[in-house]
Amino acid sequence: MTMADLLEADHISKYYGNVVALNDVSxxxxxxxxxxxLGDNGAGKSSFIKILSGVHQPDEGxxxxxxxxxxxxxxxxxxxxxxxxxxxxxxxxxxxxxWRNFFLGAEPRKGIGPLGWIDVASAKGIVRKELxxxxxxxxxxxxxxxxxxxxxxxxxxxxxxxxxxxxxxxLDEPTSALxxxxxxxxxxxxxxxxxxxxxxxxxxxxxxxxxxxxxRFVILNRGQSLGNFPKREVDRQELVRxxxxxxxxxxxxxxxxxxxxxx
Amino acid sequence: xxxxxxxxxxxxxxLVHVGPLARLLTRPDIGAFLGAIAVFFAFGYFARAVNWxxxxxxxxxxxxxxxQYGIVAVPVALLMIGGEFDLSAGVMIGSxxxxxxxxxxxxxxxxxxxxxxxxxxxxxIGFVNGITVVRTKLxxxxxxxxTFFVLQGVNAAGTLKLTGLTAIENIDSAHGFxxxxxxxxxxxxxxxxxxxxxWWIGLTIVxxxxxxxxxxxxxxxxxxxxxxxxxxxxxxxxxxxxxLFMMTSTVAALMGIIxxxxxxxxxxxxxxxxxxxxIICAVVGGCLLTGGYGSVIGTLFGAAMLGMVQLGIIDAQxxxxxxxxFQGGILFAAVMLNTLVRARAQKAR
Numbered sequence: 001m002t003m004a005d006l007l008e009a010d011h012i013s014k015y016y017g018n019v020v021a022l023n024d025v026s027x028x029x030x031x032x033x034x035x036x037x038l039g040d041n042g043a044g045k046s047s048f049i050k051i052l053s054g055v056h057q058p059d060e061g062x063x064x065x066x067x068x069x070x071x072x073x074x075x076x077x078x079x080x081x082x083x084x085x086x087x088x089x090x091x092x093x094x095x096x097x098x099w100r101n102f103f104l105g106a107e108p109r110k111g112i113g114p115l116g117w118i119d120v121a122s123a124k125g126i127v128r129k130e131l132x133x134x135x136x137x138x139x140x141x142x143x144x145x146x147x148x149x150x151x152x153x154x155x156x157x158x159x160x161x162x163x164x165x166x167x168x169x170x171l172d173e174p175t176s177a178l179x180x181x182x183x184x185x186x187x188x189x190x191x192x193x194x195x196x197x198x199x200x201x202x203x204x205x206x207x208x209x210x211x212x213x214x215x216r217f218v219i220l221n222r223g224q225s226l227g228n229f230p231k232r233e234v235d236r237q238e239l240v241r242x243x244x245x246x247x248x249x250x251x252x253x254x255x256x257x258x259x260x261x262x263x
Numbered sequence: 264x265x266x267x268x269x270x271x272x273x274x275x276x277x278l279v280h281v282g283p284l285a286r287l288l289t290r291p292d293i294g295a296f297l298g299a300i301a302v303f304f305a306f307g308y309f310a311r312a313v314n315w316x317x318x319x320x321x322x323x324x325x326x327x328x329x330x331q332y333g334i335v336a337v338p339v340a341l342l343m344i345g346g347e348f349d350l351s352a353g354v355m356i357g358s359x360x361x362x363x364x365x366x367x368x369x370x371x372x373x374x375x376x377x378x379x380x381x382x383x384x385x386x387x388i389g390f391v392n393g394i395t396v397v398r399t400k401l402x403x404x405x406x407x408x409x410t411f412f413v414l415q416g417v418n419a420a421g422t423l424k425l426t427g428l429t430a431i432e433n434i435d436s437a438h439g440f441x442x443x444x445x446x447x448x449x450x451x452x453x454x455x456x457x458x459x460x461x462w463w464i465g466l467t468i469v470x471x472x473x474x475x476x477x478x479x480x481x482x483x484x485x486x487x488x489x490x491x492x493x494x495x496x497x498x499x500x501x502x503x504x505x506x507l508f509m510m511t512s513t514v515a516a517l518m519g520i521i522x523x524x525x526x527x528x529x530x531x532x533x534x535x536x537x538x539x540x541x542i543i544c545a546v547v548g549g550c551l552l553t554g555g556y557g558s559v560i561g562t563l564f565g566a567a568m569l570g571m572v573q574l575g576i577i578d579a580q581x582x583x584x585x586x587x588x589f590q591g592g593i594l595f596a597a598v599m600l601n602t603l604v605r606a607r608a609q610k611a612r
Contacts, residue, residue: 055495076497091495093488095555096481104485105497107478117476 004067006030006199007052007083007168012061014047021047024061025225027218029168029199034190036210037203038243039220045203048220049172052201053085054078076105082167086157086174094146098138099127101145102160130159154178154186162193169193170201175209187213207239219243291549292561294600298547298593299564299571306575313578319454321578326456329570330463333563335518335537336544337463337470338511340562343545344474345504346487346554347396347403349511351388351410352541356534358414359385359519361422364431364529367440374439378520385516386509388414393505403508415535422531432528440524448524459521463566466514470559483507487554543590544569547597568593 005028014022022044029035039045050056052063054072062069065081072078075085085091092101103123109116124141131138145153154174161169171190175183190213194200204210210217217234219226219242226242234242244252287293307316315321335352342349359381366377392410396403422429434440449458474480482503485493490500515534523529547565550557572589576582 053495074497075495076499079497085495087492087495091492093485093492093555095488095551096484100481100484104481104493107481109478116478117472118478118481120476 005064006066007201008064008067009048009052010062010064012048012051012058012063014044014051014056015059020223022051022058022223025218025220025223026061027201027225027228029201029216031167031197031199032194033215034194034200034202034213035216035218036214037201037218037220038205038207038210038239040205040243042222043205043220044223045205045220046172047223049085049170049201049203052078053083053170079106079164083170084161084164084168085170085172086154086161087172092145092153092157095144097142098131098145098148098156099124099141102127102130102141102156102163106164126163130163131156133159154182155189158186158189162189162196162198168199168201170203172203173205174202175204175206183209205243207236207243211236211239290558291556291601292558292564293549294597295548295558295561295564295568298597298600299568302568302571302575302593306571306579309581310575310578312580315575315578319452319456321574323452323454323456325570325574326460326463326567327570328573329567330457330459331518331522332537332540332544332569333463333566334459334466334521335511335515336541336548336562336566337466337559338507338514339541340545340548340550340557340559341470341474341483342507342511343542343550343552344487344554344557345483345507346490347504347507348407348542349392349508350404350407350538351392351414352407352511352515353534353536353538354411354414354418355385355388355512355515356519356522356537357418357529357532358388358534359516360523360529360533361418361431361519361531363520363523364434365421365425367434367437368431369425372437374437374443374524377437378443381516381520382513385513388516389509389512390505392512393508396508397501397504411538419531429532430528430530434523434529435527443520444524447521457525459525462517462521463563467559467563470562474559479503479506484555487556489555540569540590543594543597546601547593549601551601565597 008028054075110119366372486503544565548561
């Protein structure tokens with residue numbers, strides 16, 4: 001007996017005017033698993049996660065949560081289904097404080113109905129605790145996010161998503177803007193989230209970041225899926241080769257060899 | 264070399280000590296607060312002949328003026344923090360007062376249901392402004408400028424057609440006028456402090472609470488700070504902005520009601536020009552023109568400052584035409600100060 005996948009994208013296509021952004025792409029993820037979506041720039045990674053997170057709607061294909069077909073009209077809608085997303089641009093407002101950003105769109109409330117107010121004290125406490133769990137000791141939750149470093153902002157964004165995204169966490173290029181050490185911290189956090197039973201979708205163009213944490217790899221190239229591989233069917237070299245489009249990389253190596261020979 | 268190493272492994276910027284003064288200077292409303300105090304004491308000197316500092320009657324005068332600016336400046340500030348402008352907020356005072364006058368004197372309605380209809384009119388105009396801005400994605404500056412001119416024409420032509428004059432008069436002949444006048448337009452004490460000063464302070468408290476403590480306040484900041492990011496995390500940005508436009512027009516309608524009750528008549532040109540005063544109050548109060556940052560408390564001090572200038576120039580027996588020059592000067596000084604303070608504050612952190 002097979003259980004339905006927690007989140008499944010089934011033969012998704014997306015067009016912008018006459019541009020085909022995605023053509024017949026499928027992927028799935030389960031609780032306690034990391035599915036990596038790999039692809040070079042312009043491969044359609046961003047379009048794909050925008051569909052998974054409710055920013056865009058697919059032109060063809062279906063989205064299924066727990067085996068039931070769903071249609072997200074907005075990111076809020078996706079979040080109601082337990083799908084939380086950390087965007088490439090982090091979806092944070094630089095002029096707002098850390099705690100306001102952390103709870104933006106999901107403010108903890110006290111009181112009744114329209115007279116309810118934000119529980120500021122507990123909001124700040126939660127922010128301190130959650131960021132501490134990620135190894136970041138913030139001095140002041142009232143600090144504006146615009147004053148944080150790139151790595152710190154990333155940590156706030158991810159811990160926010162983990163705190164709220166109980167079931168599926170979508171990470172859009174979380175390591176691309178970071179140095180080696182900070183990227184390592186983020187990868188560790190992805191595994192922590194996985195071990196807590198979260199289904200993680202990790203979008204990246206870096207196979208060396210994807211391979212150590214991924215259970216399953218979907219490779220996109222020019223809006224097409226090159227395949228959906230479980231980890232046991234693919235090794236790191238194979239992944240790098242697939243990512244670069246195989247033959248193209250071989251040709252490139254050949255050309256480089258030729259240049260070397262001339263020198 | 265040694266320095267580089269030290270700064271890399273030493274305590275990072277999070278451990279830099281931030282003194283209470285630097286912390287205070289990070290508040291967006293500090294400039295307006297200090298400015299209001301400076302203006303108060305400046306006229307204390309220039310208008311010492313009329314005992315500016317000590318005479319409660321003088322204070323009653325400038326708080327009356329400040330309340331006229333400050334009441335509508337509260338939602339204008341929130342709207343600005345939400346990233347939008349409303350240039351029709353001034354003319355709405357005239358439209359609403361005239362509508363109340365028409366309902367009271369020509370339709371012979373009791374003043375209370377007439378006031379309810381006027382507030383409803385405010386909600387509708389605000390909704391039209393908001394939905395147009397959100398749907399067309401045009402700058403609110405242009406959309407509300409159009410509303411401004413449409414209403415200005417309606418006010419003038421409508422009043423003339425109705426009365427043959429440029430004003431609607433005898434509003435106090437309406438049923439229920441006295442009770443409405445008591446709550447909205449009467450004097451509080453024998454020094455003639457207006458009851459609208461309480462409305463001004465009350466609305467400021469409500470506005471400041473909304474911004475600081477409510478979830479709607481969080482949405483206002485984010486709608487102005489980065490609407491795309493806000494939408495991505497699930498903030499209903501469009502609804503937030505529409506609500507802000509509706510609040511602005513409705514409070515302007517309330518101001519129109521207060522003026523109509525106070526003056527017992529309404530000029531067709533009433534309110535025109537005030538839209539910029541409201542924006543000056545908000546900017547002086549620390550609101551950024553680009554949205555996402557500002558203060559309702561600061562806006563109260565901004566309104567107080569402009570009210571003091573308006574009356575102080577008269578009390579100092581200067582030519583009152585200088586008022587505009589002062590308003591411009593205050594606006595410019597406030598923008599410079601806010602930019603400086605904010606830059607310093609972010610460095611201090």
